[in-house]
Structures are given as C-alpha cells and as structure tokens.
Amino acid sequence: MSALEHFWHSGRLPVSLLFIAFLLTFVITRTITRLIRAGRGPFRNNVRGGVHIHHAVPGLILLLVGAVTSVAVAGHRPGALIAAVLIGVGASLVLDEFALILHLGDVYWTTEGQLSVQVVSLTTAALGLLALGIDPFDDDSTAHLDGNLGILVILPIHIACVLMCVAKGKYSTAAVGAFIVPVGWVGAIRLARPHSRWAAHRYSPAKAACSAKRAADFDTRFGKWGLTIEDLVAGKPSGDAPGAARPTM
Template identity: 35%
Template structure:
C-alpha cells in the first residue's frame, strides 16, 4: 500500500486527486448519516438549518465550499505544493459530495430526496467515485484520442480536431446521462462505442430526457416503461428471493409477485415539469392611457 502510494500516486502528482476522493467519500458518508438522523428526529442531533421559513439545503454549503476551494486551487496553481493542493482538493471533494448528494434536486428541479427519483443522487455519487478511481489508476478518458500527438503537435488542425472530438464525446455523454443511463455514460467516456449505443436507444422512463421528449409521445413512453421493466424484472426477483432466503422463507412465487408489485410502483413515467414561476412568465405591457381614452 505504501509503495503504491509513493510510486503510483505521489510520484505521478496524483496525491491531490486521492485527497479529493477521500474528502468526497467522507463528505458523502457524513451527510447521509446526518440526514438520516434528522429524518429519525434524533433529539441530540441538530435539525435542518432554516432562514426564516426557508429550508437551507446542504448543497448550498457544498456550492460555497466548491467555489472557495476551487478558487484556491486556481490561485495557487503555479506555486502550489502537493500539500497545499491536497488540502484544497480535500475541501473541494467535501463540497462536491454535498452538492451531488442533492443532485436529484438539481436534475428534477424539485425535492425528490426521499422519493424513487432521489436515487439519481446516489448514482451520481457512485459515478463520481468511479471516475475519480479510474483517473487515480492512470486511466484516461476518451482513449481513442491521441494525447501525445496533441501535446507534441503545434498544428492548428490537430488541435481543432482534438477539441472537436473531445466536445463530441462530452456531448454524447451528456445525452446518455440525461437518458438516465449513468453507468453507460461513465464507461462510455473510456470506451466511446458505449456512448453511441446509449445515445440512440430509448431513455429510461424516469429520466429527464423522457420528461422533455416523451411527454407528448405516450407510445414512446409506454415502450420505455415496458423495456425498463423487462430488464429490471430478473434483478428485482433475484433481490427479493435472496431477501426471503436470508429471512428463512424462500419462495419463488412470492419473489415473482413481489417483483411485479415493485416494478409497478417504481418504474413509472418521469414527473411532469413544474409550472413556471410567476416571476418568469412574460409580463403584459400596460396599454397607453390614450387608448383607453379613445375607447371611452
């Protein structure tokens, strides 16, 4: 472990990345414990923070922490030591964990923390951990790109081509993630064909893409729901059977019926978009006084 830390992490300048990962995991674990204690109404644990009647979500503190530590990383980039960068990276990781823990709220623009859609936050956290872990191991995203040629070449054509290829890769990843295929988007960053497959196939029914694109297309939404249930059915059946087995009452028929009930409850269409805030609606211009006078 020590040899790996010295030879593969510190020697390659990845200590800040490791500290970011540790800070991220620590922040996520602590905030998850905190919200569960708050939900359980444990008396000795501080409750939700409020400003008047407004509940202050912990992602607000995450945004502030990310902003301050990010500025620190940029400001000290030239003269920073690994120790300084590691401290700031740890703070950045903690802040990022607070933000991603409420990623579903940002994604759906409503508080779904304890709802089925709230699992999107957990998926986002797992993706962040997985991506950081791959980078820590030295794996580069968009492996089809020639990074060495980009560094060595001064030709504008090579640089433009590299930038366009990378932008296309990121765009496809964004589409795939918007379709609710978090893990496909993750591994697709390191294996591009997965992004193409994920981008052209149906969205998951509860994903933002389905809400944006399938709201007025009931047949497409029905296909997405049927497909999601078809792929999730064996997984849920296995999960319930294992739970029954541990409880000492394994029953295949119960696993089937319970799985169907869970699929009916959890695999549903994406929630409709919230109505626009009154302040965002276009205002009607007041008619000139002369027009009223003329009407009279």
C-alpha cells in the first residue's frame, strides 16, 4: 500500500483537512484585518446598522453547521470532509477573536488581544499532532500494542502538563510544549507567571514575589523575542489596559 493510500484509509484525511482549513483561515483572516487596520486594499470593517459584526459571528455559524453535519453524516464521505472544513474555518474565526469574547470588549488590537494568537497557536499545535496521526487508541494491529499502551500512559500526563502551562499563564510554552514534550513538562514544573490564575490562587506573597522577579528577569532576557513574533503575526498592539502586562512565555 502506498503512502497516499495508507493516508486515505487511515481516517486522518478529515482531521488533516480541519487542520489545514483552520491554519489557512487564521492566516487569511489576520492578513485581511491588518490590511483593514492599515487602510489598504478593498477590505473594510463589516458594519451593519451601526453594529460592527465581528468575524466570530459567521465563525460560530460555520462551527455549528459543521458540528451538526459531522454528527448527521456519521463519518461518511464526502459529508465528513465538508464538515471538517466547516469546523476548521469556523473554529479559526471564533478563536481569532477569543480575547474579545473573554473580555466582552473590542480588545483585538490591544495587548489583551494577543491572547487570541496564543490560543490559536495552542490549538494549531494540538490539531497538528492529530493530523500527524498521534492516536493512542488505535489498536488495529497488535504489533503496535505496546507502543500504544506507552502513549496511553504518557499522553494524559503530557496533556496535563500542557494545560498546567496554560493555567500558569505560559501560553507560548504550552503551544511549543504540545509538540516538544520536555518543553511542556519543564514549563509545568517551573513557577507560574505572576498575573496568572494559578499564581493568584496558589501562591503565598513570598512565592508571588519570587514569581514576579523571575518573570521580569526572563522577559528582560528573552521576552522581546516572543513579543516580536506575536507582533509580527497579530500586529503591534495600539494600546494597553491600565496596569496590563504583556504576556510572553
């Protein structure tokens, strides 16, 4: 069986299409929004009746249609492939404005809006792993049983570490750690970012001060690189909320 035939019969085509649709939609969306911001090209803000209709709205519609289609076709093609594309496009449009939904305000071009890019990065990493065929529940061949059981044991720990990085405010570390296991595990062990939910609920004043000092030292050395990449992808923020600190690793 050729590599293409194996890929076709492995069941990975729908999730691969979802991954590609998600990533392409994000790139296209960010390109268009940055052109609108710069006043270039034919694109303009979508305003109807004085209301700015954000792209999360059509994204939510596409996401729901894709989800319903996916359930209705029960995995049969071509419906499953169409559903995968709809879900990928819809999810990308929604998560690109994740920060707006979280803050219930138009923070797209502020530092808080950078959270959307970090969430999209984390989601892209997770979808990429699925598209690569990482499936600990695949028992088609007993020859791979030991390997699958090993992944089955390690994967929950790895997922827990990545989620811990998110809880600790280390969104970039979580995104990289989803692909590179040691990064996620080390990020989960190390101190949380001082403004994270984890630090707010679990750290004593002394430990919070230590966390703030370590974060400041890290940002001084390496933080500018992560922020430069985020600015390149998302566009440089135009304003900060009072007392806001730019999130990095």
